[in-house]
Amino acid sequence: MIDARSGESIRRAEQPLLDEGQGDALMHRAARGLTRECEAQLRAGSGALGGTRAVVLVGPGNNGGDGLWAGAFLRRGGVAVVAVLTGSRAHEAGLEAFRRAGGVVTRLVEDAVRGHGPGAAGEQGGAARDAAGASPGNGAGSDGPATDGTGAATHGAGAGGHGSRRTGDRTATADSPAEAVAAAEPVDVAGAAELLWAADLVVDAVLGTGASGGLRGPVADLVREFEERRGRDARAGQRRPRVVACDIVSGVSADTGQSPGPVLTADATVTFGSAKTGHVVSPGEQATGALTVVSIGIEDLLGPAAVHRVEHRDVLEAWPRPTATDTKYSRGVLGVVAGAPSYPGAAIMCTQAAVNAGAGMVRFLGDAAARAMVLTRSPEVVCSDDQPWDVHVQAWLAGPGVVGDESQAARVQAVIEAAEPAVLDAGALDAAARSVADARLGPHKVLTPHAGELSQIFDWLHGFGLCEAGVERTEIEANPLHWAREAARLTGATVLLKGATTVIASPVASAPGHRAEYAAAAPSEPRPDREQGGGADPAASSSTAHREASPSTPDECLCLSVGGASAWLATAGSGDTLAGILGTVLAHVAEHLDALAGLGPWACGDGRWAAAAALGAGLHALASRAHGEGPVPPSVLAENVRAVLTRP
Ligand SMILES: NC(=O)C1=CN([C@@H]2O[C@H](COP(=O)(O)OP(=O)(O)OC[C@H]3O[C@@H](n4cnc5c(N)ncnc54)[C@H](O)[C@@H]3O)[C@@H](O)[C@H]2O)[C@@H](O)CC1
Numbered sequence: 001m002i003d004a005r006s007g008e009s010i011r012r013a014e015q016p017l018l019d020e021g022q023g024d025a026l027m028h029r030a031a032r033g034l035t036r037e038c039e040a041q042l043r044a045g046s047g048a049l050g051g052t053r054a055v056v057l058v059g060p061g062n063n064g065g066d067g068l069w070a071g072a073f074l075r076r077g078g079v080a081v082v083a084v085l086t087g088s089r090a091h092e093a094g095l096e097a098f099r100r101a102g103g104v105v106t107r108l109v110e111d112a113v114r115g116h117g118p119g120a121a122g123e124q125g126g127a128a129r130d131a132a133g134a135s136p137g138n139g140a141g142s143d144g145p146a147t148d149g150t151g152a153a154t155h156g157a158g159a160g161g162h163g164s165r166r167t168g169d170r171t172a173t174a175d176s177p178a179e180a181v182a183a184a185e186p187v188d189v190a191g192a193a194e195l196l197w198a199a200d201l202v203v204d205a206v207l208g209t210g211a212s213g214g215l216r217g218p219v220a221d222l223v224r225e226f227e228e229r230r231g232r233d234a235r236a237g238q239r240r241p242r243v244v245a246c247d248i249v250s251g252v253s254a255d256t257g258q259s260p261g262p263v264l265t266a267d268a269t270v271t272f273g274s275a276k277t278g279h280v281v282s283p284g285e286q287a288t289g290a291l292t293v294v295s296i297g298i299e300d301l302l303g304p305a306a307v308h309r310v311e312h313r314d315v316l317e318a319w320p321r322p323t324a325t326d327t328k329y330s331r332g333v334l335g336v337v338a339g340a341p342s343y344p345g346a347a348i349m350c351t352q353a354a355v356n357a358g359a360g361m362v363r364f365l366g367d368a369a370a371r372a373m374v375l376t377r378s379p380e381v382v383c384s385d386d387q388p389w390d391v392h393v394q395a396w397l398a399g400p401g402v403v404g405d406e407s408q409a410a411r412v413q414a415v416i417e418a419a420e421p422a423v424l425d426a427g428a429l430d431a432a433a434r435s436v437a438d439a440r441l442g443p444h445k446v447l448t449p450h451a452g453e454l455s456q457i458f459d460w461l462h463g464f465g466l467c468e469a470g471v472e473r474t475e476i477e478a479n480p481l482h483w484a485r486e487a488a489r490l491t492g493a494t495v496l497l498k499g500a501t502t503v504i505a506s507p508v509a510s511a512p513g514h515r516a517e518y519a520a521a522a523p524s525e526p527r528p529d530r531e532q533g534g535g536a537d538p539a540a541s542s543s544t545a546h547r548e549a550s551p552s553t554p555d556e557c558l559c560l561s562v563g564g565a566s567a568w569l570a571t572a573g574s575g576d577t578l579a580g581i582l583g584t585v586l587a588h589v590a591e592h593l594d595a596l597a598g599l600g601p602w603a604c605g606d607g608r609w610a611a612a613a614a615l616g617a618g619l620h621a622l623a624s625r626a627h628g629e630g631p632v633p634p635s636v637l638a639e640n641v642r643a644v645l646t647r648p
């Protein structure tokens, strides 16, 4: 399990230590951790540190300070290191240490031809080129005082922000040793790109948790150019420098994972004290690479997590396995309403997945043709043309392939209104969204949209006046965590938003006794919650559940994320398989309130619906890679599910 927090939460934790004057110690521990990863990356490529070359991209704040200290440590280890300062300020003590260690300092300037104010013309990056063994590429050019490559002067907290709070006057500013920055060798974007390209390692220490918005100015151009070249050369099979990000990839929001501008995709990220939200949700996660969390001494002071990352090993440990005394009913019976004449395959795929995920029993409701197909693939499924209210199940799955068929649509509606927990997927999503006009769904109903389906859900919610505007699919893809939370808040349901990273948001307390970091406005008109059943245990329909899901406490939201799925899952039918797996876990936890307690206290009671959703998404991800990386059509995926759960 990885607990991820916002930048603000980290600042709150470190503040008492800064007040005690421990800022330097924190930075040194961070820089040591960063250095270890850099050395490992260099050794992996070259075997030894001697003779290797690194370039550190240095921003104006403490993130840049970490980078400069790490650069100094690397230099002492025999690495040739060039720092490229991207702002008009740089961390003073870090810069001094870097120089003392023999590092070469350059500063990024606008395009040399266009120039920027008065300044001496001359060849750029001479010493840097010598140190890095590269040609700056574009020869002579004029330059002026260091341009603020990152736009720091006009954006963010400025010199009085977190940087100066943390380390007092150690950050060089315009009226402190800015000469140190101005004296550095100028290098323009093309020249810096050459330096980066010639290096074995690039350290991204431009922006960390103090960033506001994405990269701008010359450093954004530099990153764009580097990424373009990386893409071209990767296709040509050429070597490329490894990239290590300090704390978080610059331009990714630590709080949301959004990346509004270009980013330098990292092979590895070294973060400090705690993972940040931006590491574990899209699109930030896709730029993060392998994440290492380094202890720096603030760990005991950390507040509750904003997002829990459920890892694959958590899934395997927490997956509910039968005990010696279990029966098929105590395992959980899953009722399935899926498939229609135009989409019969969905019924086959989701029932097969549920069977392979270990459901106590799967009951399928549908017409004769669909039943025949389901039985051909999975003879263990109990099929009938009953209505949902006629059968006794622990949980429902409704929606896969339910399009244009009135009798299945009526069953879907009955499932939405039923007291039992349910996975509401695909064809059930619109009906679920429409039903919110009358009553909130409750966290025991798990909606499973992809970004396009969630956009449609917001259209319905907007139509009912429950939110101010619709939300485009692209907006959801840019900030999935936020929109999943919004959807959970507005519908009262647990929302599993699909994508390269799956995020799950549920309108229940994220940590018993704590409020979640997320605060949202209450919907204008509180709506009643739908009654929640949950089978034999009356506690499953506790009034607490309703209170927690009610609009009176809208700032409580449990957020989870699951990653590690193969991109080969981007194929029709993957979602049907996921739905079957999810239904299986839901049927089990329906009557076992604490079945997933091993994941954490948040996974008990009403938190178990989100926890179950995360387990299902995690098993799906594991199954996608069970036999390596390659195509996983749903029939193979369902087989893989069984293989992943099978212990030798
Ligand atoms: N959390 C901790 O306890 C520790 C944090 N450390 C480092 O300190 C970092 C945070 O330092 P800071 O608070 O100085 O913040 P940053 O280094 O992330 O950013 C500093 C400055 O950059 C400018 N800026 C912000 N957004 C910008 C943008 N979009 N474009 C251009 N310039 C922008 C602002 O002037 C801001 O003050 C962390 O990410 C981490 O690397 C470490 O030193 C160890 C201790």
Ligand SMILES: Nc1ncnc2c1ncn2[C@@H]1O[C@H](COP(=O)(O)OP(=O)(O)O)[C@@H](O)[C@H]1O
Binding pocket: 426, 450, 497, 498, 499, 500, 501, 502, 565, 566, 567, 568, 569, 570, 571, 572, 573, 574, 575, 576, 577, 578, 620
């Ligand atoms: N690029 C990707 N990387 C990892 N997982 C992905 C990727 N694209 C899709 N997925 C996963 O594949 C599944 C696709 O579901 P969905 O879009 O509903 O498919 P369908 O309805 O066609 O079965 C989801 O679980 C989603 O998270």
